[in-house]
Amino acid sequence: MKILKRMAALELAFCLVLGCSLAEDFSLEDFWEDDLIAEDTYGDVTWDFPIRLSDMDPELIRIANQDYLLSKDFVPDTLVTIPARKANKDGSNANNGMLKAVSSTMQLQATCAEALIELSEAARADGYNLYLKSAYRSWSTQNTMYKNRLKKNNGKDDGWVSKAGASDHQTGLGCDVIPKSWINASGMNSKMAKEKECIWMAQHCQEYGFIIRYPEDKEDITKIHYEPWHLRYVGIPVATYIMENGLCLEEFHEQLQAAIDRFLEAGGNPAVVEPYIQRSAE
Numbered sequence: 703m704k705i706l707k708r709m710a711a712l713e714l715a716f717c718l719v720l721g722c723s724l725a726e727d728f729s730l731e732d733f734w735e736d737d738l739i740a741e742d743t744y745g746d747v748t749w750d751f752p753i754r755l756s757d758m759d760p761e762l763i764r765i766a767n768q769d770y771l772l773s774k775d776f777v778p779d780t781l782v783t784i785p786a787r788k789a790n791k792d793g794s795n796a797n798n799g800m801l802k803a804v805s806s807t808m809q810l811q812a813t814c815a816e817a818l819i820e821l822s823e824a825a826r827a828d829g830y831n832l833y834l835k836s837a838y839r840s841w842s843t844q845n846t847m848y849k850n851r852l853k854k855n856n857g858k859d860d861g862w863v864s865k866a867g868a869s870d871h872q873t874g875l876g877c878d879v880i881p882k883s884w885i886n887a888s889g890m891n892s893k894m895a896k897e898k899e900c901i902w903m904a905q906h907c908q909e910y911g912f913i914i915r916y917p918e919d920k921e922d923i924t925k926i927h928y929e930p931w932h933l934r935y936v937g938i939p940v941a942t943y944i945m946e947n948g949l950c951l952e953e954f955h956e957q958l959q960a961a962i963d964r965f966l967e968a969g970g971n972p973a974v975v976e977p978y979i980q981r982s983a984e
């Protein structure tokens with residue numbers, strides 16, 4: 703991440719001197735290949751994976767799903783309230799913040815909140831207003847939502863609301879971001895993917911460290927319906943890798959665990975990889 707920012711700053715300085723455009727000259731892909739696909743060596747053992755361990759924050763890649771449940775007590779320790787932006791009628795406003803689709807207070811992990819505001823500002827610069835509909839949810843809030851959904855469905859889990867502990871929203875890194883036209887919709891469904899705001903998010907989210915957490919073609923793996931609105935923060939290197947390779951977070955972790963196994967088999971120090979191993983609370 704630091705390298706990434708330094709490179710971007712250098713590139714910016716270079717471009718300013720030469721008067722060239724950033725968009726034309728700055729490409730994540732250019733140094734992705736040279737710098738990010740690099741080897742890390744711990745003792746005699748090489749970390750054999752496209753992303754360096756130092757470019758993955760264990761906190762930010764934590765998975766929550768039916769197989770890897772978060773505990774009832776898990777609360778992210780850097781939750782911050784999302785600054786709200788009161789928009790002018792034309793959607794313009796210079797204040798930093800995020801348009802909100804609901805009036806309640808919403809929280810996310812600090813790094814994710816910062817990145818989400820950057821993403822929404824970039825979308826706005828391209829002419830799209832994004833609205834935050836849902837962010838961090840505690841275990842007990844999720845539990846209530848799940849029970850209510852079951853009641854509505856005669857006790858059947860329809861795959862729209864995760865059970866407590868399995869929700870990406872409990873990580874404080876998952877959020878639902880929607881176009882204005884869907885604010886008053888009675889529900890959300892995959893048709894939203896056709897909205898220009900969602901097309902923009904799918905194209906650009908990784909530049910800000912986000913992935914589409916529940917992709918269209920991965921429902922059999924995520925066990926969750928396609929949700930073009932659900933963004934998940936994982937950091938730029940991991941997001942770029944996931945989006946460019948068309949993966950879901952479950953597949954990413956499968957690859958990561960295979961790399962961890964290779965590292966350990968080669969005699970690597972278990973303490974080095976321990977923070978990256980996913981474990982279920984139950």
Ligand SMILES: [Zn+2]
Pocket residue numbers: 836871876877878929932
């Ligand atoms: Zn969601």
